[in-house]
Amino acid sequence: MxxxxxxxxxxxxxxxxxxxxxxxxxxxxxxxxxxxxxxxxxxxxxxxxxxxxxxxxxxxxxxxxxxxxGPYPVQLIWRDGQRVGERTMFDPTEPSAGAPYAEPWMxxxxxxxxxxxxxxxxxxxxxxxxxxxxxxxxxxxxxxxxxxxxxxxxxxxxxxxxxxxxxxxxxxxxxxTGETVDPDPALVADLRITGLDRGHWHVFPPREDGGGFLALCPLAGTDEFQLVARFPADTAPDPTPDGIRAVVAARSHLTAADVTEVRWASVFQPRxxxxxxxxxxxxxxxxxxxxxxxxxxxxxxxxxxxxxxxxxxxxxxxxxxxxxxxxxxxxxxxxxxxxxxxxxxxxxxxxxxxxxxxxxxQLGLGYRDSSLTAETRSTVTGVRAGDRAPDGTVGGVRLFDAFRGPHWTLLGADAADAVRRPGLRTVPGPAPAPYGPGLFLVRPDGYVGWAGDTTAGIPRYLARYGGSE
CATH class of the missing domain: 3.50.50.60 (FAD/NAD(P)-binding domain)
Incomplete structure (x- = not known):
């Protein structure tokens, strides 16, 4: 056919x-x-x-x-119309030569x-x-x-x-197969709103009088906020514009009129x-x-x-x-x-x-136990086969620039030992220090597939998993 x-x-x-x-x-x-x-x-x-x-x-x-x-803003906590504190959403992480992107981007x-x-x-x-x-x-x-x-x-x-x-x-x-993570349904919506600064993620905790949780996060690169509101398990959130305005008015110091437009809304059950x-x-x-x-x-x-x-x-x-x-x-x-x-x-x-x-x-995820992974070095330190291949510089070449594209990449071989094969790029010179000693064959998705002491095992590995590229 x-x-x-x-x-x-x-x-x-x-x-x-x-x-x-x-x-x-x-x-x-x-x-x-x-x-x-x-x-x-x-x-x-x-x-x-x-x-x-x-x-x-x-x-x-x-x-x-x-x-x-843009970066995630600091959360600003409100109670009874007053600012009562701030907190960060993420534990801070500094970029490094091997991991240049250190924090989430919104x-x-x-x-x-x-x-x-x-x-x-x-x-x-x-x-x-x-x-x-x-x-x-x-x-x-x-x-x-x-x-x-x-x-x-x-x-x-x-x-x-x-x-x-x-x-x-x-x-x-x-x-x-799975489970309900939280019995309480949630409402999420994109809206335009007045009366809040765009430098904070505004959080309104549940109140003693029964008002539920509300958060209004400025969406980077737009003039909108994302609303998230939680509801008791036995209620059905109202995703209509009037229902969303009522939630904002009931759970914050803002009024229904401060919500000038609702662009999208949905109800979900965390699972x-x-x-x-x-x-x-x-x-x-x-x-x-x-x-x-x-x-x-x-x-x-x-x-x-x-x-x-x-x-x-x-x-x-x-x-x-x-x-x-x-x-x-x-x-x-x-x-x-x-x-x-x-x-x-x-x-x-x-x-x-x-x-x-x-x-x-997700920088620590890898495939060490995969059947595609071959770690053949006599001394294994640093990056192992199956690990994400870190960024770095070799001979003036940035590794992420070398990896970019649908090809495989070989690190650690000198020019004389370079494997020349269609679909394979060789970056001559020792791999950066975090890799440790050896040669590293980086898969097209940026993980080390094979690591060894010499290039001897590369042709067979590529013939098995890379095809004839």
Whole structure:
């Protein structure tokens, strides 16, 4: 049967857009479809963690993300119309040579998606809106996805990046196991408001008279605030403009008239859940279709984008470079373990058991136990195979500049021992001190895949996992 595209990505949120970008720069034919009429309009996932900023650097969107966002403001605590204190959202972290992005960056989700969509279009990628997936069939050669309206589409692979209520996941019959993190529902909204400065995240704790929690955070790069309000478990929040104005008036010193516009609103129940599997044949799940987080830890969007970053190079290697299809099995192996850890972290932050700090930045995540990881050095110090490859400088070359692109990168070999192979860039000279002694083969997603004392094992490793690039 003829295919309409190599990869059909269902869902044009951050996950699908990031995957589309990564595939487009690898020359893989991919099509994004989404049941909505356009990009998501709300601020929901507004925190970009340092590791995701590194991913965005590689994908070519970091300058725009930096330009349209800003640092998280200090929280200002109010009680009875009076300022009673301040607190920081995150434990402070200083940038370093190996980790130049030290703290989260605030960008409303709608803006992040606009930036990603613009980059996708620049690379020749395409999104078709108004195509709601309702089912699929697959065979040994491909996947056919059916839609509520219009003809089906066939692809060699399909990726469900269509959110927590994923139609793709349901069509596969894949279950999702999890728990309610908090019995209290929450209301989130984007609004314009007067009477508050934009230099603080304004927090109104619950009052003794029964008024519930309210927070109003200025959204960097906009003139809007994000509202978050919690409600008792036996109530149903009212997401209408009048309902939102009533909440602001009841829980703060502001009046209903101070809310001049409500641009978007949604009610949600904090949950943590994990798909029972991330792959079924030629269909893979990514982002919220595979894992649902409490928003408290700022992990959901970030874990989702990094799913796409892990999957993109593997699909590219299988589709364009002759890598074995078994490489795709390592997507679930690596990302399901990460998602499990991040779900636990998000839940712990939501319940106040830990603060936001180094663990939530995702710089410490890695794949040491992956079947793709080969640590062959006689003396192992510093960075190990499976770890994130830190930034640094070698011979005047910044490593993140060297890593940027869809290729593999070899560190630590001198010019005479450099391995010359299509799809591999060698940065001659010893790796920076944090790496320790040895040679390091950095995967296209910025993790050390192989580490050794000589280049002898590199051709075999690349032939197995990198295909013929």
């Amino acid at each position: 003829t295919v309409d595209t190599d990869v059909l990505i269902v869902g044009a949120g951050p996950t699908g857009l990031a995957l589309g970008i990564d595939l487009a720069r690898r020359g893989v034919a991919a099509l994004l479809v989404d049941g909505a009429d356009g990009l998501f309009p709300g601020s929901r996932g507004k925190g970009i963690q340092p590791r995701t900023m590194e991913v965005f650097d590689d994908l070519g969107v970091l300058p725009a993300i930096r330009a349209h966002g 960008v409303p989700q709608w803006r992040t998606q606009e930036i990603l969509a613009a980059r996708l279009a620049e690379l020749g990628g395409r999104i078709v809106f108004g195509r709601r997936a309702v089912g699929l069939d697959q065979d040994p050669d491909g996947v056919t996805v059916r839609f509520a309206d219009g003809p089906p589409l066939r692809a060699r692979y399909a990726v469900g990046a269509d959110g927590g209520r994923s139609a793709v996941r349901r069509a596969l019959g894949t279950g999702m 943590a859940a994990l798909a029972d599997r991330f792959r079924s044949g030629r269909v893979l799940l990514a982002g919220d279709a595979a894992h649902i987080h409490s928003p408290a830890g700022g992990q959901g969007l970030n874990t989702s984008v990094q799913d796409a970053y892990n999957l993109g190079w593997k699909l590219g290697a299988v589709l364009t470079a002759g890598a074995p299809e078994s490489l795709l099995a390592t997507y679930e192996e690596e990302r399901r373990a990460v998602a499990t850890a991040m779900l636990g972290l998000s839940t712990a932050v939501h319940r106040g058991e830990i603060r936001r700090g180094p663990a939530t930045q």
